[in-house]
Amino acid sequence: MTRLSSEWRRTHYTKDVDESLTDEEITVMGWVHEIRDLGGIIFVLIRDRNGMIQLTAPSKEIDPELLEKIRKLRKESVIGLKGKVQESGKAPNGVEIIPSEIKIFSLANQPLPMDPTEKVKAEIDTRLDSRFIDLRKPSISAIFKIKSKMLHTVRTFFEEEDFLEINTPKLVASATEGGTELFPITYFEKEAFLGQSPQLYKQMMMSAGFDKVYEIAQIFRAEEHDTLRHLNEAISIDMEASFMDDVDVMKILNDLVQKVIINVKQDCKEELKTLEMDLEIPEGHFDIVTYDDAVDIVNSKDVPMEWGEDLSRAAEKALGKVMDGYYFLTEWPTEIKPFYVMPNEKNPVKSHAFDLMYKDLEISSGAMRVHQHDLLREKIAEKGLNPDAFGGYLKAFEYGMPPHAGWGLGADRFNMTLTGLKNIRETVLFPRDRRRLTP
């Protein structure tokens, strides 16, 4: 009874139904958004992924069996509707459908776990528990349409720049890399971990001679952070390129961010409007602030900060007030950056590492890397890590490694800057945070 037989195929999305189709018999598929039964006439709003159309049923003029079916409908049920398009100044889009046949694919239970029409707001926790309904709201699906456009632009951009898309393992053996906490898992009779970053693998691809690579993939971090900008599972856009330095890859990052903003602004007008987001296309090169300058700026805003410290949240906020939009933070102290970051030749206390910031939010970090085996081994030891645990990685530096540089861009954080959202959970379909593992 509820099988999709060959006669039941969509002919139009609701947004494509207009006056030009007047008197034509069409088929739409969607969710029952609203039902207004006035007795002598019934209106049903049918919603699909791009819009809505009104079904209008004057009770005396349509088949009683069909009328009974319409009266049985409940909100958010999924139906197919066949009918004739009619022009009407009184209908929401100027057109409505007079039904000839209805197929009820699934009746929705009542009451609904939350209100998809947004008449009554729901809290984020309630929304995430019923994410499948939450995502039916245009203001929420807009976030993911923008995200899709962003990721598509990234792939097109790298393709045009002659990069190879790669896939590195997310099941990794070593917990000795230091830094962030990892999620341990059982790997047959061994212990393994979920990958925190493709860093070491994308560097090994430089030794392999792939020259320019990128990867868009999940990263996992077992930190017990509890903020609006951290997740335990996130999407990272990573790139690495040989015979380039930090300045070269900053240029690539700059161009990519601009390209994404241009495309989103051009192709996601409706979505940006729904989100009340006025995207500005940054002109030319992003501002560059050296770490030294940043320390001065932060201190001048009465947030105490010593040279050599990482930015506290207060320092980020102070900096974000002075620097609007996107900007690079460069010349970081070598001490607070990872072992693979190249120190400055003349002053090794400083490094060739940079961050890309958007106001007070770090969205990317990158660097020119150490490509000399002996120096790399030394720097691993300096960080208190055991170089022997990096055997597979270090080996790639022993038999011909070009100089190289790269960065990682947090896709979800980048999406926050495109959509104006304050909570990173909003930009992920099914976020994984400290407490949430379902749905």
Place this chain on the structure above:
RNA sequence: GCCCUGGUGGUGUAGGGGCUAUCAUGUGGGCCUGUCGAGCCCGCGACUCGGGUUCAAAUCCCGGCCAGGGCGCCA
């Protein structure tokens, strides 16, 4: 992990030692032939859990669980 705040019908809320626990939305039924946040009538539906104080606890106290926010952590 620390600090602050909170947890009341499906959803969002008001109340803050003793009344039939407020309102909106929803939901079930009824009326209505142009609704579009439809309207009107009738009904339905809730105090996070455990312990304590008290004649009396949704309300005060303690603890748990959960949530929101801030910070820390985040090679």
